[in-house]
Amino acid sequence: MLTEELYSEIEVSDQTALEVGLTKDEYNLIVEKIGRIPTYTELGVFGVLWSEHCSYKNSIKQLKTLPRSGKRLLVEAGAENAGLVAIDDNWAIAFKIESHNHPSAVEPYQGAATGVGGILRDIFSMGARPIASLNSLRFGEIDVPRNQYLLKGIVKGIGDYGNSFGVPTVAGEIYFDNCYNDNPLVNAMAAGIVHKDRIISATAKGVGNPVFILGSRTGRDGIHGASLLASREFDESTEEMRPTVQVGDPFAEKVLLEALLEMLDAGVLVGVQDMGAAGISSSTSEMSARGGVGMNVDLDKVPLREANMSAYEIMLSESQERMLLIIEKGKEDEAFVIAKKWDCPLTQVGDIREDGILKIYRNNKLVVDLEAEILVLGGGAPQNDRESKFPEYLKKTQNEEIDLSTIQDNKLEIFKKLLNSPTIASKHWVYEQYDSQVLTNTVSTKGDAAVIRLREVPGKGIALTTDTNSRYVYLDPYTGGMASVCEAARNVVCVGALPIAITNCLNFGNPYDPEVYYQFKEAVRGMKDACLALDTPVTGGNVSFHNESQSFAIFPTPTIGMLGIFEDLEKRCTPEFKNEGDLVYLIGNNREELGGSELVKHYFGKITGKAPILILEDEVKLQNLTLELINQNIINAAHDTSEGGLAIALAEMSINKSKLGASIDLGDNPNLAKLFGESHTRIIVTMPADNQSKFVELCKEFGVEYFELGSVQPNNLSIKDAFEINVNEIFDNYYYAIERKLGIKE
Numbered sequence: 001m002l003t004e005e006l007y008s009e010i011e012v013s014d015q016t017a018l019e020v021g022l023t024k025d026e027y028n029l030i031v032e033k034i035g036r037i038p039t040y041t042e043l044g045v046f047g048v049l050w051s052e053h054c055s056y057k058n059s060i061k062q063l064k065t066l067p068r069s070g071k072r073l074l075v076e077a078g079a080e081n082a083g084l085v086a087i088d089d090n091w092a093i094a095f096k097i098e099s100h101n102h103p104s105a106v107e108p109y110q111g112a113a114t115g116v117g118g119i120l121r122d123i124f125s126m127g128a129r130p131i132a133s134l135n136s137l138r139f140g141e142i143d144v145p146r147n148q149y150l151l152k153g154i155v156k157g158i159g160d161y162g163n164s165f166g167v168p169t170v171a172g173e174i175y176f177d178n179c180y181n182d183n184p185l186v187n188a189m190a191a192g193i194v195h196k197d198r199i200i201s202a203t204a205k206g207v208g209n210p211v212f213i214l215g216s217r218t219g220r221d222g223i224h225g226a227s228l229l230a231s232r233e234f235d236e237s238t239e240e241m242r243p244t245v246q247v248g249d250p251f252a253e254k255v256l257l258e259a260l261l262e263m264l265d266a267g268v269l270v271g272v273q274d275m276g277a278a279g280i281s282s283s284t285s286e287m288s289a290r291g292g293v294g295m296n297v298d299l300d301k302v303p304l305r306e307a308n309m310s311a312y313e314i315m316l317s318e319s320q321e322r323m324l325l326i327i328e329k330g331k332e333d334e335a336f337v338i339a340k341k342w343d344c345p346l347t348q349v350g351d352i353r354e355d356g357i358l359k360i361y362r363n364n365k366l367v368v369d370l371e372a373e374i375l376v377l378g379g380g381a382p383q384n385d386r387e388s389k390f391p392e393y394l395k396k397t398q399n400e401e402i403d404l405s406t407i408q409d410n411k412l413e414i415f416k417k418l419l420n421s422p423t424i425a426s427k428h429w430v431y432e433q434y435d436s437q438v439l440t441n442t443v444s445t446k447g448d449a450a451v452i453r454l455r456e457v458p459g460k461g462i463a464l465t466t467d468t469n470s471r472y473v474y475l476d477p478y479t480g481g482m483a484s485v486c487e488a489a490r491n492v493v494c495v496g497a498l499p500i501a502i503t504n505c506l507n508f509g510n511p512y513d514p515e516v517y518y519q520f521k522e523a524v525r526g527m528k529d530a531c532l533a534l535d536t537p538v539t540g541g542n543v544s545f546h547n548e549s550q551s552f553a554i555f556p557t558p559t560i561g562m563l564g565i566f567e568d569l570e571k572r573c574t575p576e577f578k579n580e581g582d583l584v585y586l587i588g589n590n591r592e593e594l595g596g597s598e599l600v601k602h603y604f605g606k607i608t609g610k611a612p613i614l615i616l617e618d619e620v621k622l623q624n625l626t627l628e629l630i631n632q633n634i635i636n637a638a639h640d641t642s643e644g645g646l647a648i649a650l651a652e653m654s655i656n657k658s659k660l661g662a663s664i665d666l667g668d669n670p671n672l673a674k675l676f677g678e679s680h681t682r683i684i685v686t687m688p689a690d691n692q693s694k695f696v697e698l699c700k701e702f703g704v705e706y707f708e709l710g711s712v713q714p715n716n717l718s719i720k721d722a723f724e725i726n727v728n729e730i731f732d733n734y735y736y737a738i739e740r741k742l743g744i745k746e
Contacts, residue, residue, distance in 0.1 A: 002298075007365035008039035009310060016040070020047030021224070026382065033380055034370065041311045041360065041367040045375065048224075048278035048316055049285060052545050055381035058511040059543040062524045070537035072500055074199070078377070081122040081202050081274055083539020084194075085501050087565055091457050092196055094128035097136075097189035097466065097505045097561040099544035104186040107245040108153030113161040114248040115188040117320050120165065121274040124257050125323060127200040127264050128192030131441055132452050133162050135172040135188050136466040136505070136559045140181030140552075142422045142741045147176075150184050152742075158188070159433040164250035165257075168442050169434035170450035171465055176422045177607070182549035187505040187542075189466055189561040193456055200264055202273040204287040204295065204352055209270055209329050211284075211295055211350040214339065215256045215322040219305035222246035222279070222318025252321040252344075259342040260323060268335045271326040281315045281375075283324035284350075285358055288372035289379060294357040295372075297350035300364070311362035326352065388521050389514035397475055397608045402594055404672050407603050411675065412723035414599065416733050418644045418676065419651060421598055425737035429744070447574050448491035448640050449564065461572070463497035463564035469642070470555035471596040476611035477519045481526025481558055483612070483680055486619045487642065488562035489534050493623045494638040494683060496572040496630040497564030499534055504541040507557040509548045519556040527558060533616040534623070536562070555607070573630045575639035576656035582636065582712040583689055584662050586646070587699060588622045588682030590707055592673035598643050599676040614680045618704075622681050625702040629685065634695050637686040645676040647719065649684050654717045654727045655734065661717035661727045664710040669721045686712060 010016070017027035020043055030038055030046055038046065048054060056063065068077035074084040074092055082096035100115025116133060123130045135158055140147040162169045167190070204211075222245065263269050271291070273283040280302070288295050299314045309317075325346075327335050332348070339346035353359070358375070360368035374380030407414070418424055436445050443451040449465035467488035473480030489499040504527065509516040531537060541561075547554045566572060594600055595609025629635045641649040646666070654661045666674050687695055699706040718724035739745035 002361050002364050004366055006039055006369055007367055009312065010040040012037055012040055012043050016043060020044055021051055022047050026050060029382065033374055039367055041315055042370060044312045044316050045281045045368060048281050049375045050381045054278055054282060055377055056543055057382045058384050058386050058545065059520070060377065060383050061385060062521055065524065066528050067531050067537040070501065073537055073539060077538050077540045081125045083501065083503055084126065084199065085539060085563060087460060088457055090196055092194050092199070093191055093462060093563060094123050094126045094194055095189065095191035095503055095561065095563055096122050096540055097187055097503045097559060098542040099505050099507060100186045100188060101183065101507065101544050101547055103245040104154055105182070105184055108150045109157040110245050110247055112154040112157030112186050114246040114320050115186050116158055116161040117248045117250065117253050118276045119188045119190045120167065120253065121276065121323070123190045123192040124260060125202065125272045125274040126194060127198045127261070128194035129261065130167045130190055130192040131439060132191045132450065132464055133167045133169045133189070134464055134466050134561065135169070135186070137172065137174045138180045138185035138557060139176050141178055142176050144181060147181065148742055154184065154186055155430050155433055161248055161250045163435045165254050166438050168436045168438045170436050170442055170445050170452065173466055174427050174430060175470070177555065179552050179554045181552050183547045183552065183554055185507050185547065185554065185557060187466065187507070187559045189503065191464055191563070193454060198264055200269055200272050202287055202290060203271045204291040204293050204326050205270050206326070206329065207293065207352050207354040209326050209352045210332060210348050211297065211352065212325040212327055212346055212348050213302060213322055214259065214325050214344060214346050216249065216252050216319060217303040217305040218314055218317045218322070219319045220309065220313055220317060223313055223316045246318050246320050248320045255342045255344045256321050256323065259339050259344040262338045263335055266334055266338060268327050268331040269325060270328050273324045275322040275324060277318060279315065279317045279319065285372045285375040287324060287326065288356065288358055289376045292356060294353040294355050294359065295350050296353055297360045299360060299362040301347060301349045303345055303347050311360065311367040315360065386511050386517045387514040388518040390518055391515040398610055400608045402600055402604065402609050407672070412725065414672070414676070415647055415723055417602060418598055418648055419730065419733040420737040421602060422738060422741060424598055424644050424648055426735045427738065428735065429738045443569065444574065448494040449497065451495055451572055453569055459568055461566040461569035463492045463495050463566065465491045465562050466559055467491060467562065468557055468559045470557040471607045472611045473519070473523055473558060474555040474607060475596045475609065477522035477556055478526040479611050479614050481523035482530040482614050482616065484558050484560045485527050485530035485534065485536065486614060486680060487640065488560040489536060489623060490640045490683065492562050492564035493626050494573065494575065494640050496627070497566050498627060499536050499562055499564050501539050501563050502531065502536050503539050503561040505559040506541070506543045507547050507554060507559065508545050509553040511545045523556055523558045530616060533620055571631050573635070573638045575637055575653055577653050577660040577662060577686060577712045578636045579688065580660060580712055580714055581689065582686040583692055584664065584684065584686050584709040584711060585695070586682055586684055586707040586709055587625065587704055589618065589679055589705060591679040592671065593677045593679045594673050597645070597676060597678045599672060612679050619681045621702050621704050622683065625698060625704045626683055628698060629695065634691045634698070635685040635687045639684050641682050641684060642678060645678050647675045650717060651730050651734065653684065654730055659715055659727050660712050661715060662710055663713045664719045666709065666719060670719065675719070675722060
C-alpha cells in the first residue's frame with residue numbers, strides 16, 4: 001500500500017545541499033518555492049536539475065539572444081531532444097552536438113563512448129534514424145604522456161561505440177594546445193533522418209497513459225555525473241570521481257533504437273525522452289513540464305542492476321541505453337510484443353496524472369512530491385546575470401608585437417615544421433579507427449565537410465562539419481565567435497552545400513570568473529551576428545562550463561556543428577588539384593595576419609597578437625560567390641584556408657592520387673605573413689583556363705576580390721622565392737606526423 005506521507009532517508013540542511021552541488025542560496029530558494037524542507041531524494045533531484053549542466057542557470061539569458069527559429073526549423077531551439085530542420089515537404093534532419101568533457105578526462109574510454117551513445121539517443125528519441133556521427137576533440141600537447149593516454153582512450157571509445165552501433169563517423173577536428181592539458185574536450189555530434197509524419201515529441205500527454213522504461217537496467221554508474229562531475233573544476237579529488245562516469249553498451253543501444261522505431265511505426269507511442277544527464281529525474285520532470293501534466297512513478301518497479309539501491313541513487317543514476325516512454329493506454333501489449341522481438345526490456349513504472357505534480361515512491365513510501373515545472377530549465381531554476389569584465393590578458397596580447405626577425409629557419413624548413421604540427425597534420429590515424437562507410441550513404445569524408453547522400457530523397461544530400469579555432473576566440477572573443485560560425489559555413493560551402501542551420505557546444509571555464517564570463521558573452525554575441533548574417537539559426541546544443549583545473553583554464557571554445565543541404569548532389573566539390581594546367585586563384589581577402597597562428601605558436605610558444613579581422617558582409621559575398629561558381633561548374637576544386645595559411649592549404653590540395661602540385665607566384669620574396677598568415681574569408685579555387693573569363697565576371701558581379709596565384713603542375717609544389725618541394729615529401733611530412741609523435745612509426 002503506497003503511503004502519501006513524505007519520507008526522507010536522511011535529515012536535510014543547507015550543508016546537505018552543498019554536498020549535492022547546490023549553494024546555500026539555492027537551497028533557501030528551494031525551501032521558499034516548495035514551502036517546506038525537501039526530502040533527501042528531492043534535494044538530490046534539485047541538485048542535478050539545477051546544476052550548471054542541466055539548468056543552464058548561468059548561460060540561458062545569453063543563449064536566448066541567439067536566433068532560434070527559421071523557415072526550415074520545425075522545432076525551436078531547446079524545445080526537444082535535438083534540432084529538426086526540413087529538407088523538403090516530407091523529410092527532416094535531426095542533429096545536435098553535446099559535450100562529454102569531464103567524464104572523458106576522468107575515464108577517457110567510457111567517457112567518450114557514452115558521449116557518442118548519449119548524442120545518438122537524442123537523435124533517435126525524435127524518431128530519426130541516425131545516419132552520421134561527428135566529433136570535435138581538444139587535447140593538451142601531444143608529447144605529454146598523459147595526453148597521449150587520453151587521446152588513445154578517447155579515440156578508441158568513440159570508434160568502438162560508433163562502429164558497434166553501426167553509424168558512420170564522417171567528420172571532425174582535433175586540436176592540441178597547452179590549455180587542454182588537464183581538461184580535454186570531447187564534443188560529440190550526430191545527425192539522423194526522419195519523415196515528418198514520424199516525428200515524436202519528448203512530451204507527456206494523456207492522463208492515465210502508462211509510463212515505461214525501455215532499455216537497460218539501472219545501476220549506480222553516473223550518479224552525480226551532471227551535478228558534480230560536469231559542473232565543477234578539476235582538482236586533486238577528481239580521480240576519486242571515476243565511479244560517476246557512465247558505462248556504455250553499444251549493442252544494447254542498437255536494439256533500443258530498433259525497438260523504439262518499430263514502436264513508433266506501430267503507433268503505440270505518445271512521447272519519448274532519452275535518459276541522459278540526471279536520468280529518471282530529468283526525463284520524468286522534463287516530459288511532465290512540457291505537457292503540463294504530472295506523473296506517478298514507483299521506483300520499486302524500475303529494473304535494477306544492483307541490490308538495495310536507494311530512491312536517491314535510482315533517481316540520479318545515469319546508466320546508459322535507457323528511454324522513458326509514454327505509451328497510449330490500451331496499446332501496451334503491442335509494445336511488449338515489439339520489445340520482446342528485439343530482446344529489449346520494457347517495464348511499466350508509472351502513469352500520467354493531470355495536476356502537474358511529480359510523485360515518486362520507493363518501498364511504498366512517497367519520497368518526491370514536487371511540481372515538475374519547478375525543476376526544469378526555464379521553470380524554477382535560477383537564471384543568473386553574472387558579472388563580466390574585460391580580461392587583463394587581452395590588454396597585453398592584443399598589442400603584442402611579433403618579431404619575425406628572430407626566426408632563423410628558411411621558409412622550406414618552416415613549411416615542413418608546420419606540416420608536422422599535430423594540429424595541422426593528417427589525423428588519418430584517428431579517423432581510420434572509425435567506420436565511415438557503414439550504411440553506405442557516405443559520399444565523401446575528404447573535403448572541408450563530410451557529404452552524405454539521402455536515399456530517402458533521391459538526388460539530395462547533406463554536408464556536415466564541426467569547427468572552431470579557440471585561439472581566435474581567446475584573442476578576441478567577439479570576432480572569434482563570429483569566425484567559428486563563418487568557418488563552419490565556409491567549409492560546407494566549399495563542398496557545394498548551402499549552409500542551413502547550426503548546433504553549438506559552448507566550452508568555457510568558470511562562469512563565476514568575470515573575465516571568463518566576458519569571453520562567453522562576447523563569443524555568443526559574435527555567433528549571433530554571424531548566424532543572422534548567414535541565415536543559419538541555432539537549433540540547440542549544449543553549454544559546458546567549469547573546464548578548468550588547478551593549473552590550466554581552457555581557451556574559450558564555442559564548437560559549431562553546421563548542416564548544409566545539396567539540392568543536387570551531383571553539384572559537389574572536393575579540395576584536391578584535378579588537372580595539370582588548371583588555374584589556381586584565391587578569392588576573398590589577401591590580408592597578412594599572423595595573430596593566433598600556428599606559426600607564432602610553434603616559434604614563440606604562445607598564442608598572441610591580434611586575431612584576424614572578419615567582415616561579415618565580405619564573408620556572405622564570398623560564400624554566395626563560391627556556391628555559384630560550383631553550381632555553374634566553373635571551378636573544379638575549392639579549399640578553405642585556415643591553420644597554416646595559404647602555404648598549408650596549397651599543400652593539402654597537393655595530396656592527391658594524381659601527384660599534382662602547383663606553381664605559385666605570391667610576388668617577389670613573399671614574407672612569412674603572406675605564406676603562413678591565417679586570415680579569414682578566403683578560399684583557394686581551381687578551374688580550367690577556358691573558364692577564366694566567366695570566373696572573373698562572376699567575381700566582379702558578386703563584389704569579391706580575386707588573385708591569380710598560378711597553375712597546377714605535376715609532382716612539385718613550388719612557391720616563387722620561397723621553396724619547392726615534391727608532393728611525395730609533402731605527403732610523408734603531413735600524413736605520418738601523428739604516428740611519429742605517438743611512437744607508432746619511425
